[in-house]
Amino acid sequence: MWYLYGLTILAGLANAVQPGQNAALSKSFGLPVTAAVVILFVSTGFMLLGGLAFGKLGVPSWQQMAEVPWWGWLGGCLSVLLILAQLYAAPSLGAASFLGIVVTVGVAASIVLDHYGWIGFQVHPASLWRVLGAGLMIFGVGLVALT
Template sequence: MWTLYALAIAAGISNAIQPGQNATLSKSLGMPITAGLITLIISATVLLVGGLAVGKLQIPSGPQLAQVPWWAWFGGLFSVLLILTQLYASPAIGAATFLGIIVTVGVATSLVLDHFGWVGFEVHHASVWRVLGAGLMVIGVALVALF
């Protein structure tokens, strides 16, 4: 289990660094959409090479494809939204405010997803303490953004 926490920590660090990298690529090229496409191509290439290297890349069967819920196919749209937001918003509002908003809104949204068990998550009810924690995050991000 500790390796999953380590992986989540590494993803959090990456999440803080990536907007600056993507925004710099966009600014250097002067072409935000092209920069976003390059980012996605690099991501797809890394997944392809990594999947081949560890022998985990497989083509799903027709029945496997048919059992996927309709909403599960749209995760890529959210990736594009995140990348475009990194390109346009993060340079303007700064890394701390940008990441604070992304993480805090993500936690608040996750409370709802957990509470109702939506989009494949197990039900974890939104207790007073969980809601209070999310509220404190909102206050913290407001302080970061204002000062």
């Protein structure tokens, strides 16, 4: 299980670097939405290669697709939202403010999702410590964004 922490750390690093890379692509093209499409094509290509390399790529059956809850299909839409925010907001806000806001809002929303067990998560009550931690993150992002 330790490798999952390593993967998560790498994802955190990618999350900090990716907005700058995506914004550079957008600036070079002069067309943010075109850049977003290119980003998604590159992502799809790497996902296909990785899936093939690790033997984790397959075609789901119609029954499997029918069993997906309606909200399970919306993850791709949220990826587009995140990419567009990287292209439009990150260059103006800066890397620290942008990522701080994204992560902090994500943690606060995750506490609610965990508390109610929404969208497939196991229930993890919103304890005083979790809520206090989110509050401290909001305070910290405020400090980062104001300087």
